[in-house]
Amino acid sequence: MERALDRISDDQDLAFFGAITASLSHQMNNVFTIINEVNGLLEDLLWASDKGGEIPPQKLREIADKIARHVSRGAEYVNRLNRFAHTTDQPEVSTDLGELLELAVALGQRFATLKNATLECQATENPATVSTSPFLMLQAVFLCLDIALQETSASPALLLRLNATQAGAAIVLETSTSIPESADTESKLRLLGDVMSRLGGKFSLDSDRSSIGLSLAAVHGGAE
């Protein structure tokens, strides 16, 4: 039974890892597509130049700017992929929850945008570090995002914030709409419960279903 439960956890972890890496690879492919097209335009201009036409310097500058902009964008996606991949380095490590939330928002933007939602992180003044699995914490946050993004008739505004004291930390996801009641939601809340249990924490859904809280104990370096 225990091994069967381990396999279910492994499947969930793998599915989460696959979803994030697929999203980032899609974004990187978009960057390469644009750079490819801009390179093609440069080739078209060079071909015209070979036939006796002139290439306006301003046009070359625009092309150079576009390439630089999208290389920078691509480098950011690679950076996010790298940071996400390294969350699996150790099962438990001292984790800055503020930085983790920033990574969650960066990784989650595309998912939110595709559902016409906005996703922001409220900056925390108090640093909060906890000994935990950053991979599982991200998975828990993403489960909250997935649950909140089910409501697609409106365009939800999502806000992630961190409440940290010496007694414990809570990550809260607030939505401007309401989390729907459905079999799908209940199934995802069960998954969330499993992940939080593995983290030694718990989740809570507020009575008007407009926010989900993730509670962890033992904050190090946090201020009251």
Added chain:
Amino acid sequence: MNELNFKVLIVDDEQDFVETLSTRMETRGLKVDTALDGITAIDKVEHKTFDTIILDLAMPGIDGIETLKRMLAKNADLQVILLTGHATLEKGIEAIKLGAFDFLEKPAPIDLLMDKIKLAAMKKLALKEQRTSEQIASIMSKRGW
């Protein structure tokens, strides 16, 4: 067929991609219009005529599949070429079953895109000629000619 008469609509949420591809197609003799989202594209298709539509699969709001469905509901003769990322070939196949003319993986070489556009425009012309023949036959039949 004269490519200079081909009208193409490019639909993609990446502005730099749309602008650059548009420029390259215009230098090859096409008349190009653009849309950055599905809703705008559907509106343009309602008010203008296009020989071919190049449509991105993954877009915010309504995605490429939903945009395709709504476009074809307004005009079943539209020839739509879908652009898809590597991980969405399955959706590309779904789109063909829904009535898309073809699908290509990004990044797509412009020569291949141009060939597909020509084929799609020829198919549209063939469909138009068929409709005209059917209308003429119907009129002749009603008048007993």
